[in-house]
Every structure is written in structure tokens, then in C-alpha cells.
Amino acid sequence: MFRRTGRAAAVVLALALVAVACGDDSTTTTTGAGTGTTSAALAGTLDGAGATFPAPIYLEWIGQYQAENPDVLVNYQSIGSGGGVTNFIGQTVDFGASDAFLTEDELTQASANGTVYHIPMVFGAVVPAYNLPGIEGLTLDCDALTGIFMGDITTWNDPAIAALNAGVDLPDQAIQVVHRSDGSGTTNTFTLYLDLCNAAWSAAVGHGKTVEWPVGVGGEGNEGVSAAIAQSVGSIGYVELAYAVQSGLSTTAMVNKSGNAIEASLASTSAAAEGVVFPDDLRFTLVNTDAPQGWPISSATWILAYGNMDPDKAVLLRSFLTWALTEGDATAESLDYAPIPDLLQQKALAFVDLIGNS
Amino acid sequence: MTVETPSHPSAEQRRTLVDRPRRRGDRFFRRGTVIASSTVLLLLGLMVVTTALSSWSVFASQGIGGFLFGMRWVPAEGIFGALPFVYGTLVTAVIAIVVGVPIAVLIALYLSEIAPRGVARRVSYLVDLLAAIPSVVYAMWGVFVFVPVVLKPVQDFLARYLGWSKVFEGPVFGLSYLSVGLVLSIMIVPIVSAVCREVFATVPQAEREAALAVGATRWEMIRLAVLPRSRSGIVGAVMLGLGRALGETIVAAVLIGSQVDIHASVLQPGYTMAAVIANQFAEADSSQVRALLGLSVVLFVITIAVNVIARLIVARSSGAIRKVGG
Numbered sequence: 001m002f003r004r005t006g007r008a009a010a011v012v013l014a015l016a017l018v019a020v021a022c023g024d025d026s027t028t029t030t031t032g033a034g035t036g037t038t039s040a041a042l043a044g045t046l047d048g049a050g051a052t053f054p055a056p057i058y059l060e061w062i063g064q065y066q067a068e069n070p071d072v073l074v075n076y077q078s079i080g081s082g083g084g085v086t087n088f089i090g091q092t093v094d095f096g097a098s099d100a101f102l103t104e105d106e107l108t109q110a111s112a113n114g115t116v117y118h119i120p121m122v123f124g125a126v127v128p129a130y131n132l133p134g135i136e137g138l139t140l141d142c143d144a145l146t147g148i149f150m151g152d153i154t155t156w157n158d159p160a161i162a163a164l165n166a167g168v169d170l171p172d173q174a175i176q177v178v179h180r181s182d183g184s185g186t187t188n189t190f191t192l193y194l195d196l197c198n199a200a201w202s203a204a205v206g207h208g209k210t211v212e213w214p215v216g217v218g219g220e221g222n223e224g225v226s227a228a229i230a231q232s233v234g235s236i237g238y239v240e241l242a243y244a245v246q247s248g249l250s251t252t253a254m255v256n257k258s259g260n261a262i263e264a265s266l267a268s269t270s271a272a273a274e275g276v277v278f279p280d281d282l283r284f285t286l287v288n289t290d291a292p293q294g295w296p297i298s299s300a301t302w303i304l305a306y307g308n309m310d311p312d313k314a315v316l317l318r319s320f321l322t323w324a325l326t327e328g329d330a331t332a333e334s335l336d337y338a339p340i341p342d343l344l345q346q347k348a349l350a351f352v353d354l355i356g357n358s
Numbered sequence: 359m360t361v362e363t364p365s366h367p368s369a370e371q372r373r374t375l376v377d378r379p380r381r382r383g384d385r386f387f388r389r390g391t392v393i394a395s396s397t398v399l400l401l402l403g404l405m406v407v408t409t410a411l412s413s414w415s416v417f418a419s420q421g422i423g424g425f426l427f428g429m430r431w432v433p434a435e436g437i438f439g440a441l442p443f444v445y446g447t448l449v450t451a452v453i454a455i456v457v458g459v460p461i462a463v464l465i466a467l468y469l470s471e472i473a474p475r476g477v478a479r480r481v482s483y484l485v486d487l488l489a490a491i492p493s494v495v496y497a498m499w500g501v502f503v504f505v506p507v508v509l510k511p512v513q514d515f516l517a518r519y520l521g522w523s524k525v526f527e528g529p530v531f532g533l534s535y536l537s538v539g540l541v542l543s544i545m546i547v548p549i550v551s552a553v554c555r556e557v558f559a560t561v562p563q564a565e566r567e568a569a570l571a572v573g574a575t576r577w578e579m580i581r582l583a584v585l586p587r588s589r590s591g592i593v594g595a596v597m598l599g600l601g602r603a604l605g606e607t608i609v610a611a612v613l614i615g616s617q618v619d620i621h622a623s624v625l626q627p628g629y630t631m632a633a634v635i636a637n638q639f640a641e642a643d644s645s646q647v648r649a650l651l652g653l654s655v656v657l658f659v660i661t662i663a664v665n666v667i668a669r670l671i672v673a674r675s676s677g678a679i680r681k682v683g684g
Contacts, residue, residue, distance in 0.1 A: 082641030176531055181616030181633075183641025208434040209641045217533050217627040218616025220637065224501070231506045231532050 043071035044316050050076075050084020050097025053124055053185055053240060054301045057337045058097070061324045064331065068323075072316055081185040082209060088304045089113070094313050096304035099124075099185025100209070101283035115307035115358050117351045118282045119321060120300040123273065123338040125241035126190045127264040127297070129249035131229050132156065132171065139164045141255035142197035142288075142296075148175055148236060149194065150201065151215035156234060164255065171234075178228045178237030181218025183209040189287060189299040190238045196288040197257070197296070238297075241269065242336035256296040257288055264295050269338035272298035278344060282351065300340070307358035314356020321352045406658055413651035425652060431618045431634070433642065438649035440656060445620050446535065446628035447604055447657070453539025453624065454603040458546045459596050465547065466554035471580055482555065489548035497612040500541045501533075505613065509537045513625050527623040533615035536624040541609050546599035553598060557591030558584055590671050597668030605661050607632040631657045 048058075055078035062074045079087075081098040088096030089110045101118050102110060110116045128145060130138065140148075144160045147153035153160055157170040180187045191207035205211050219225035222243040229235040229249060241264050244251050253263045262268050272286040272294030286298040305317060325348055329339040340348065417425055420438055428439015465485060469478045510532040517528035561584050569579040585592075615627020616637065631653045639650050 080640040082643060086643070174529060176529075181611070182637040206434060210433050210638055210646075212430065212432045212434075212618070216617070217531055218637070219533075220612050220616075224612060227501055228531075228533065231510065 041071055042069050042316055042319055044312060045073045046075065046095065046313060046316050046320065047093045048074070048076045048084075048095040048097060048303070049079050049087050049093045050304075051081045051099045051185055051301055052078040053099050054097065054122060054337065056242075057122060057328075057332050057335050060331055060335060061328050062320075064328075065320055065323050069319070072320070074316075074320060080183065081188075082183060084304070091306075094305075094309070095317055097301065098304060099299060099301045100188050101285075101302055102304070110304075110306075113306060114309075115354075117305050117307060117355060118302045119305065119348050119351050120282055120302050120340055120344060121321075121324065121348075122332050123269050123286065123298055123300055123340060124189075125264050125269040125272075125295050125298045125338070126186055126193075126238050127241050127244050127251045128236055128254070129226070129229055129239050129244050129251050130236040131233055132173070132250070133233065135168060135170070136250060137253065138168065138250075139253040139255065139261050142194070145254070146194050146198040146201045149177055149179075149214070149216070150204065151177070173234040176232050176235040177213075177216030178219055178225050178235050179213050179216050180225060180238075181220050184221075185209065185299075185301075186222070186238065186240055187211065189297060192285065193287045193297045241265075245336050254296050256292075256294060257290055258292040260292060262293065262295050264297075266333060266336065266338045268293060268295035269298045270341060271295070273341050273344060278347060282344075282347060298338075305355045307354055307356070309356040311356050318352050318355050321355075322349060325349055325352070406655075406662075409651050409658065410655050413648050413655055416645070416649045416652040425649075426656070429620070431649075433638075433646040433649070436645060438646075438652070440631070440653055442618050442620050443629050443631040443634050443653060444656065446610075446614060446630040447632070447660075449535045449624065449628070450538045450542060450610065450614070450630060451600055451603040453536060454542035454546055455596060455600055457540060458543030458599060458603075459550055459592075461543070462547045462550035462595070462599070463554055463592060466551040466558060467580060467584070469551070470555050470558040471576070471584065482552075485551055486548050488544065489552075493545065493606060494608045496541055496545060497608045500537065500609060501612050504541065505532050505537050509540060513537075517625055524622040526625055528625060530625050531615060531627060533613055533627050534625050535614070535621075535628050538610050538613045538630070539624070541613060542603045542606055545606065545609070546602050549602060550595045550599040553595035554588070554592055557588045557595065560591075561587050590674060594668050594671040597664055597671060601661055601664045601668060604664060605632055605657065607636045611636045 055076065058076050058078075062076060066072060066074065076097070081100055084093075084096040084098050085102060085106055087093045088098075089106065091113055102116065107116060128140065132138075138161075140161065141164060144153065144164060147158075147160055154175055156173045156175060162168075162170055188207060188209045191201075191205065191211050194201040194205070195207040196202075205214065216237075217228060219228040219237070222239045225237045225239055226243065226247050226249060229237045239247075239249065244264070251264055253261045255261050272289040272291050274291040274294060276284065276286065276289065276291065278284050282302075284300070286294070286300060288296050289298065303321065305321075309317065325340075325345055332339050416438055419436070420428060425438060425440055426444070427441050428437070429441050430437050430439050431442070469482055469485075473481065510530065513530045513532065513534065513536060514528075516526045516536075517530045520526040521528050565583040565587070566579055569583040570576075574582060610630040610633040614630055614633050616629055616633065617627040618629055618634075621628060635650045635653055635657075639647065642650060
């Protein structure tokens with residue numbers, strides 16, 4: 001009986017300790033009011049999901065924004081553009097993110113929930129990367145690149161490549177093509193370029209996040225493609241510019257629609273938007289741009305939001321997006337993302353104002 | 359003189375006095391275990407049924423034969439053919455078995471027959487540690503270390519000297535059926551050798567001693583006394599390893615080269631069912647998701663079949679040995 005009493009006492013004691021520990025929470029809440037220049041302290045949670053390409057810059061922006069607004073919690077899950085669109089249409093997230101604007105079908109589905117706004121945030125670029133030790137600064141054009149990825153051009157010293165690279169001693173090395181094995185916005189952008197600039201590719205393959213590649217092996221993610229390229233001399237693949245810069249792969253220059261050989265950089269990515277007339281719904285593509293100094297495989301990445309968003313959450317989203325568009329440029333450049341030009345920024349901000357108000 | 363007999367409770371008294379305190383506990387225990395077991399079975403059944411139902415439209419649109427034997431996988435056009443994936447899954451699993459099982463059986467024989475007990479204990483522990491390494495670590499190690507440093511040179515060698523045969527035809531890229539099969543063989547060694555060790559341990563010592571007594575060498579003793587009795591047990595172990603190899607996802611996704619095609623040469627890249635599901639489900643739209651679920655059903659059926667066969671064989675072999683051993 002003594003043992004039973006002792007055990008009961010131990011249980012009561014344990015419960016009491018747990019209660020005391022839980023009870024402490026009430027003294028640790030912070031109000032955080034008055035720390036920023038915001039007129040009223042913003043508070044709440046936002047959930048977003050989508051593209052992996054801009055995830056690094058979104059997460060960085062979220063961190064900085066939350067430092068200024070401690071009571072706001074923004075969750076971003078980088079599950080891929082496809083997942084972002086699906087969740088946006090299904091309204092399981094507050095905002096979506098995608099490297100590709102909604103297709104007509106997707107737009108119809110989403111518009112059933114409310115007016116859809118595409119808000120471009122940053123530009124990115126896809127660059128061909130290759131492995132030929134000792135040979136830097138190759139130049140390719142649309143037809144040569146298409147020929148390689150279709151398997152028509154099989155060695156590096158092919159006349160089509162040599163014609164663009166006078167003076168470079170190209171080896172008689174077999175070309176190994178590397179593409180993405182996972183469905184990705186990067187693939188969508190790259191294949192869209194080949195689709196727009198080459199009729200044979202358009203007929204045979206088309207574009208999409210996943211396509212039926214004529215030749216080549218698949219790597220998982222930018223890292224997998226990069227590892228595959230690094231392992232085999234003579235490989236060529238495509239990766240995001242930010243990734244190529246950070247991993248030190250050799251990249252090719254591309255001859256764009258205007259006939260200029262352009263190196264991929266933040267400057268040439270932003271230049272791809274020069275002179276572009278943006279449609280009213282901001283669903284545009286920079287791929288195969290007419291801009292004379294623009295990199296031909298540039299793309300925008302969008303945040304998707306509904307006009308009839310819940311007012312409390314809309315306040316938070318408007319605040320976050322306005323902050324990112326007006327104050328996030330320096331951070332974007334430091335992470336190798338190209339900021340959008342002023343004209344586009346104004347249109348984007350106009351759309352941001354309509355979130356929750358239409 | 360009357361002797362006082364000790365009072366044995368009657369059957370009725372026993373039921374009320376002795377059983378009552380235990381009855382409630384027993385009931386809870388029995389109910390708890392029944393609930394746990396049925397939950398597991400229900401979950402398994404639910405998984406198979408809901409996956410099959412969700413993917414039904416892809417079987418309807420492609421036809422069951424069209425889906426199982428189709429060669430092209432083009433989500434953008436709504437074409438879904440699973441044959442390259444089924445082929446790749448089977449080829450990599452076969453390579454894993456062909457390379458991994460002999461090694462595992464030899465390890466098990468060494469540990470059970472030849473090694474001194476202390477060595478056997480320590481080496482068994484190390485071999486079992488291989489099973490504790492997460493598959494994603496195998497995949498990362500494979501793609502960044504094992505393939506570039508070891509497997510690609512090996513495959514270059516095979517292509518150069520055996521490239522005349524269809525099975526080892528180049529060009530070699532590094533990511534291939536063979537790379538996946540070899541990493542999988544490392545991963546199945548712990549399972550297969552552990553089961554084989556158990557099986558060898560059930561061979562009665564008397565049989566071993568009998569063989570030695572009539573003058574057999576150690577190898578002959580193993581061949582005469584141990585292996586024949588263990589045959590079905592080894593087959594069961596092989597089936598378990600096969601089940602693991604068929605379902606391995608991340609290693610295949612990273613090392614297979616992701617090419618939707620069928621190649622006779624094991625040095626060429628290909629694709630497996632688990633790899634394509636892992637690679638494509640995140641960005642898939644609804645019809646592609648249904649097609650991937652269809653692949654899951656096929657993989658489910660193959661894996662369950664292999665596991666069921668394995669358990670039946672292992673149960674039969676240990677039952678048979680127990681019966682013979684008396």
C-alpha cells in the first residue's frame with residue numbers, strides 16, 4: 001500500500017511539474033509594438049509554397065522582413081512550381097509561387113476562386129554549362145544548341161560549333177548531354193527557348209517542366225546536373241545562372257535573336273526585359289527576347305495571389321511584397337538574382353495594392 | 359481420526375476468486391493486440407485499394423497492356439508507358455542479387471562456420487551497421503565518390519574489353535544500370551547475410567560433426583551438411599534482398615541516369631519505377647500524378663508478391679528443419 005501511495009505521489013508530482021513548465025508561457029509573450037516604422041504592429045501568419053528557383057531569395061527576404069515585423073510569420077515551402085500552382089488553385093496556401101505563369105487551363109481553374117494576380121519578383125537565367133578542360137568561353141547559338149540536345153551534333157569539333165568559335169581548338173570529343181530528371185521550372189524555361197527559336201525542336205519535343213528528351217542522361221536537381229557534367233569530359237547541360245556562378249562551371253555565351261553574342265550575367269538577364277511591352281496581366285516571357293543586349297534564356301518568377309484574399313492576411317501579404325519589391329533589390333543581387341526593372345516594378349506594385357481589395 | 363484435507367477451491371470458486379482479478383487485464387491485453395494488428399492490416403489494405411482506385415483512370419485511358427508495355431512516357435501529351443521503368447527496376451534488382459547474394463552468403467558462411475566466436479560477433483555487428491546507413495547517404499556517396507572514383511573506371515574497362523558484347527556496350531557515362539545495381543548489392547548484403555546466418559545456425563551441430571567424422575574437409579562439410587539444408591532459407595533471404603532492391607528509391611533516382619529507354623547494355627543509363635515517381639511527383643499535374651500512382655500500384659504488386667514468397671519459403675524451410683531435427 002505504501003508503494004501504491006508512493007507511485008501516486010510521484011505521478012502527481014510529475015503532473016505538477018509539467019503544469020508549472022507549461023504555465024510559464026504566459027510571461028514570455030512579446031508584443032513587439034513600436035519597433036518598426038509601421039503605423040500599427042502587423043501580426044499574423046502567411047503560408048506560401050512553390051518554385052524552388054527563387055526559394056533562396058524568398059527565404060532571405062522573409063528573414064529580413066520578419067526581423068522588422070517580429071509578429072509576422074511567413075512560411076514558404078519550396079515544393080516546385082507545379083506544387084505551388086496546384087496548392088494555389090486548391091487554396092490550401094495563402095500565396096503561390098511559380099517560375100511559369102499559369103496556363104490558360106490553370107488560369108480558368110484559379111479564376112473560379114477569385115481574380116488572379118501574377119506578381120513578378122525577380123528574373124533568373126538558365127545557362128548551358130559544359131566540361132571541356134582548358135577551353136573557356138565557348139559561344140553557341142540556337143541551332144547549334146538544339147542540334148546538340150537533339151543528338152544531331154555529336155562531337156565538339158562539329159562544323160556548326162566550330163563556325164561560332166573561330167580560333168578555338170575544339171577536340172574530337174563525344175558530346176554527352178545532361179538534362180534534369182526531376183520536373184522543373186528550369187527545364188520549362190530552357191525547352192521554351194529551344195521551342196521558340198527552332199522549328200525542329202518545336203515539332204519533335206515542345207516545352208514543359210518534363211519533356212521527352214531525345215538524348216542524354218538526367219541529373220537530379222541543379223546539383224545532380226552539375227555533378228554529372230563535372231564527372232564526364234565532353235558533357236553539356238543546363239543550370240540556373242545563380243547555381244552556375246556559385247559552382248564555377250564553364251558556361252557558354254549565346255547568340256541572341258538580334259545576332260549578338262551575350263554572356264550570361266545579372267546585367268544581361270535584366271537587359272532581356274528592355275523594350276518588352278508587358279501585357280496587362282503580367283503573364284509574359286523573356287525567353288528568346290528581342291532586346292539587343294538581353295540574354296536569350298531569361299525568365300521571370302511570379303508570386304500568385306487572389307484579389308479576394310482574406311483582408312487580415314491581405315494586409316500582411318501586401319506589406320511583405322511591397323517591402324520585397326522596393327527594398328529587396330540589393331539582397332537579390334547579392335544572391336545572384338536579377339532585380340526587375342522599374343517600369344515592371346511599378347506595375348507589380350499596382351497589382352500588389354489590388355490584393356485583398358478586388 | 360479425520361485428517362483435514364487442504365481446501366481446494368471448487369471449479370466455480372476458482373473462476374470467481376482467481377480469474378476475476380486477471381480477467382480485465384487479459385481482456386485489455388487481447389483487445390489491444392487485436393486492435394494493433396488489425397490497424398496494420400487495414401492500413402496496408404487501404405493503401406493498396408486507395409492507390410489503385412486513384413490511378414484507375416490511367417489504366418482506363420492507356421489500357422492495362424498499353425500502360426504496362428508502353429515505351430513512351432510523355433506527360434505533356436498524356437502518354438504513359440511503364441515498360442522502361444519496369445525493365446530498369448528488374449535489371450538493377452537482378453544485378454544487385456547476382457553480385458550481392460554470393461558475397462552475403464560467403465560472409466554468412468565465414469561468420470557461422472569459420473570465424474572464432476569473438477571475431478564473428480564483431481564482424482556481424484559491422485556488417486549489420488551497413489543496414490543502418492540511410493539510403494540517401496548511399497546515394498550521395500554514390501554520385502559524388504563511388505561512381506566517379508571507382509565505378510566509372512570499372513565501366514570504362516568493361517566497355518573497352520567486353521564492349522563487343524551487347525551487355526557491356528559503351529559509351530560509358532557513369533550513371534547506369536550497373537552503377538545502381540552495384541550500390542544496391544552493397545545495401546542488400548546485411549539483410550541477406552543476417553538471414554543466412556540464422557539459417558545456418560539452425561543446422562544441427564550433429565550433422566556437421568557427422569560429416570567431419572567421416573573425413574570431410576571443412577569446405578566439404580559445408581557443402582554436404584550445411585548448404586543442402588539451408589537451400590530454401592537462402593532462397594528466402596534472396597527474396598528479402600530482392601524486395602529491398604526493387605523498392606530502393608533515392609539511390610536509383612540519383613544514379614540511374616534518368617533515361618526513358620530500354621538498353622541491352624548494363625553500362626547505359628535507364629530508369630526505374632521508384633526513381634521516376636520520386637523525380638516527377640513534386641511537379642506533376644493531376645493526370646501525371648495518377649500515372650505515377652499507377653506505377654506505384656505495379657511496384658506494390660511486385661514487392662508484395664516478392665515479400666510474400668520470401669516469407670512462405672523462409673517459414674517452410676525453418677519448419678521443415680524443425681520437423682526433421684525432431
